[in-house]
Amino acid sequence: MPQLEVVASEPETWSLLRAAAEETARVEPALASQINAVILSHSDLASALSFQIARKLGDSELGPMSVREVCREAFDADPGIVAAAEADLRAVAERDPAIRTLLQPFLYFKGFQALQAHRVAHWLWGQGRETLAFHFQSRMSELFQVDIHPAARMGAGLFLDHGTGIVIGETAIVGDEVSMLHGVTLGGTGAERGDRHPKIGKGVLLGAGAKVLGNITIGDYAKVASGSVVLKAVPSGCTVAGVPARLVNCPAGEAPARTMDHTLADIVYDFVI
Incomplete structure (x- = not known):
C-alpha cells in the first residue's frame, strides 16, 4: 500500500x-x-x-x-x-x-x-x-x-464536518486534505473479505450523504456530490453526482476539499462512470 x-x-x-x-x-x-x-x-x-x-x-x-x-x-x-x-x-x-x-x-x-x-x-x-x-x-x-474501523488509513489535514453518520470500512484509505460531510459511507458492496473498500485520493470533497462503495479509487481533487452513490472509479479532478453517480464535469476545480464548493456544473454527461 x-x-x-x-x-x-x-x-x-x-x-x-x-x-x-x-x-x-x-x-x-x-x-x-x-x-x-x-x-x-x-x-x-x-x-x-x-x-x-x-x-x-x-x-x-x-x-x-x-x-x-x-x-x-x-x-x-x-x-x-x-x-x-x-x-x-x-x-x-x-x-x-x-x-x-x-x-x-x-x-x-x-x-x-x-x-x-x-x-x-x-x-x-x-x-x-x-x-x-x-x-x-x-x-x-x-x-x-462516527464509525471508523481501526484498520482504516486516514491521511492528515482532514475535515469531518458535523461528523454524524460517517462510516469508514476496514480496508479504506483516505488521502491527505480530504473533506467529508455527515452521512458519508466508505463501504463494501457485499460480504466478501479482503481489500474491499474505497481509496480516496488527496484533496477530495465528499458531500453530505455520499456513498462510495467497493474497492474503487476516487482520484485526487475529485468531488462527489451530496447524496450520490458511487460504484465505479472517479478520475482525478472530476465531479460525479447522482444515483448511480454520473460524471458532471472534468476538471472539477483545483482543490474542492479546501474551497468546500458543493455546486455543480449545468451540463451533465449522459453516461455512467
Whole structure:
C-alpha cells in the first residue's frame, strides 16, 4: 500500500489554541475550570490532546487515566499522530466559516475528536492490540456517531464536518486534505473479505450523504456530490453526482476539499462512470 504523507508539525498551532483558551477563560468564567483542565494546564498539544481523548472516551470499563496512558504511549511511539492532529485543526480553521477560534473544534467538534481517537485506535491496530483498538472504535461510535474501523488509513489535514453518520470500512484509505460531510459511507458492496473498500485520493470533497462503495479509487481533487452513490472509479479532478453517480464535469476545480464548493456544473454527461 502507498504511504500517506504526514503534514509537518507547526508549533504555532498550539500557541493559537492556548491564546484562544486564555481569552475564553477570561470572558467566560463558567468555563474557566474546564478550559484550564483541558488546555491551559498542559505544556504542549500532545499532552492536551491525550487529556481530551481520555475525558471523552474514558468510562467505567476503561477509565480516563488508562485511556490517557494509551494515548501517551501512541504519541511517544509515533509523533506523526500529533502532527496529523495539528494539520486537522488547521484544516477546520481553513474550511469551516462557522468557527471563531481553534478552541471550538478541539473542545466541541465531534468530527475532529472522533478522528483523533481513531488515530490512536489505528496505532493500536498496527501493534497487534486489536481488542483495545475495537474498544476505542466502539466508544468513538457511541459518543460521536462516527464509525471508523481501526484498520482504516486516514491521511492528515482532514475535515469531518458535523461528523454524524460517517462510516469508514476496514480496508479504506483516505488521502491527505480530504473533506467529508455527515452521512458519508466508505463501504463494501457485499460480504466478501479482503481489500474491499474505497481509496480516496488527496484533496477530495465528499458531500453530505455520499456513498462510495467497493474497492474503487476516487482520484485526487475529485468531488462527489451530496447524496450520490458511487460504484465505479472517479478520475482525478472530476465531479460525479447522482444515483448511480454520473460524471458532471472534468476538471472539477483545483482543490474542492479546501474551497468546500458543493455546486455543480449545468451540463451533465449522459453516461455512467
